[in-house]
Amino acid sequence: MGDRAEVRIDGPRHGNPFVDVDLSATFTRGATVIRAGGFYDGDGRYVVRFLPTEAGEWDIEISSTEGSLDGLRGRVSVARARDGRHGVVGVADRFHFAHADGTRFTPVGTTLYAWTHQPEALQQETLATLAAAPFTKVRMGIFPKSYLYNEEDPELYPFESADGGGWDVSRFSPGFFAVLERRIRDLDALGIQADLILFHPYDRWGFADLGPEADDRYLRYVVRRLAAFPNVWWSMANEFDLMLEKTEEDWERLAAIVVAEDPAGHLLSIHNCLRFYDYARDWITHVSLQRIDIYKTAENTDAWRDEWGKPVVVDEVAYEGDLDQGWGNISGQELTRRFWEGTVRGGYLTHGETYLSDDDVIFWSKGGTLRGSSPPRIAFLRSIIAASPTGAIDPLPGEWDAPWGGVAGEYAIVYYGFNRPSFRTLVLPEGEFEVDVIDTWNMTVTPVPGRHRGRVLLELPGREFMAARLRRAGT
Template sequence: MASLKNSCFNKVRMCIFPKFYTYNTEDPEDYAFAGNETDGFDFTHFNPKFWAKLEKRISQLDELGIQADVILLHPYDKWGFSKMDKETDILYLKYAVDRLSHYKNVWWSLANEFDLLPWKSVEDWETYARVVMRRDPYGHLRSIHNCVKLYDHTHPWITHVSIQRIDVYKTSEAVTDWRKQYQKPIVVDECAYEGNINFGWGNITGEEMTRRFWEGCIRGGYLSHGEVYVQHKQIWWAHGGKLHGTSPERIAFLKKVMEDVPDGSAPLELTDGNHEANWDVPCLCKEDDHSYYLYYFGFFRPAFRTYELPEGCSYEIELIDTWDMTIKKLPGTYSGSIKIEMPEKQYMAIRMRRV
């Protein structure tokens, strides 16, 4: 909680059931159901002590302005919670929604990596979604998260797309296609993790994590951060504790830049009538009045950039170093055909504001 309080993050994904997986193999203090692993669980009775703890944490998150994306089911299990029968699943879902729906900061994630629960059919998930909707009088946000196989996010109960990257290399670049495909907000809830563990999903650099955030935001999406550094006894992804990576402060810098983006802005699509220099890098802009353009260059590092600015418009231009977290305003104003000198450095952005 202390780490989150001092961070820029405003949403946390959190499971109700414990998770048994690499780096996360210890039994929890309490369980959602009465009982324990040794004596067995009573799937007809819930454990009030556990639920009171969970409510306390959700309330604390709310005080910090953080949304609690509550994961209702997941496959990483040794206790039997992932293989409860359908009647027990429904009993549990009703109880969970009844207990938690009055918290204004709750979202519902039906599952983390639903496709790793092959014994639950699409019809089951659709039934579970109806149960959640009927028990929730406040209409909290709802989605379902994948591992490899994508759920059909066109279903009307899904309010936003919670998605894990499905390609080792292409991640937040796919936000453009997903927005067109689903016509819903895209939340890349796993674009991989900053860290150094042996799994490919958990050893990208802080630079690459920051790049993926910028790329996804400029394309009109939202992203979640995660961290797994094996040398630290507490791994954030599993146990919380302290954040050790280099990306969180850069993500905070990005958040401030995004807060300055004018209302009504959207990703710029390549057409004959807009900036000719937007075919190779994403741009977030307010195209209706040509008042704002934010270009992100990612791993490209040009020495200069030319633009044909909209006729009759003058701009103040800033160079943004997204890694060093600096903003340099260029002297004067710009109009017509221009050339911007750049530092031949990766992770740069150009911001233009009409004057």
């Protein structure tokens, strides 16, 4: 597997090269052919990037509407991917995820909608926080955000200013995208996927309603610039159904552009507010959703798996915090409970933190430092998932009042949630098992002495957030 590579070519800078010049490249190594679109990077520089399937020498041929670029040929030497890099993440085993080399990937997300639009010092503080946190995926917007506690204007925007005010949506700002790319690389160095939100409704600059022509041009530019980064996911929108100016036909057209312009085939989904998109659509690789029931959230995860037959990522399950909004004031205990509930039911969840701050630096949007109690508990849950023989959890037949999840006949988690039993009788699968009592809040694992067959009486402390774990003996 090769490392990300790019070709830079000097070319014309007169007129508006962002729209006047189109170029692409064909990269060939033996029988392998990769075609990728290029983009204008300002100052007469044209760039084509690609994500090679292997290291070594690749032949290049440029195609362009500009005669001085069309037909150029060359060769690029691609280095082997660095140690610890496993390639693009894709769907594996229908409901889960793995890197291109087969390494299991567990998306444990957090939310940082506008962190790359903050001052550099705050961005660096956020990176330091992420380096010590359990998260493997970050939901983040490309466009800036205008919303509660998000009233500042960023230093850079994706488009250049137009004469007379507003934006020249035919001219992109290379400086803006250079900052975004640095942050994507920083996340990659931390082993974190960048789940990039391409559109969102929280806008006062006009970016949510550019019009079809500008939308299409923006998407082509973004995907051509960023598809060669191995740690990118695409989210067509955050809360697509609040963007009333876009129809379902618009979303289908826009998604087709992303698919066509992304030779690496990154994961692609769309996020909702009040109603679900049709996640059965072929272009949607996984379900990315927000609850539509205020009270019942992660409890629906297994039903959503059954309905759409794809991995389920509950990207908005409410946030740990103390805002006045119902989506931003659940406790760390409740967020942890929802993580366990959704995990045992075979899904993946995303964290967010919304504690009030005098300077309005709230982690869910601007980043900074985490204050909540759920992140270490989420890290503990990651260790429980990783201990599964497959590195994943699937729903298992269980009891009416406690979900089971794991690997059939080998590994099982029984989660009691907000119930407080003082004992339970577990009927074990056939064979011999080791049994643990897990306190998901205090992050302890207490083995039940011995090996067990048939039934086991499980003594429990009579408090919330307990679980049991069964592991086939000798494995």
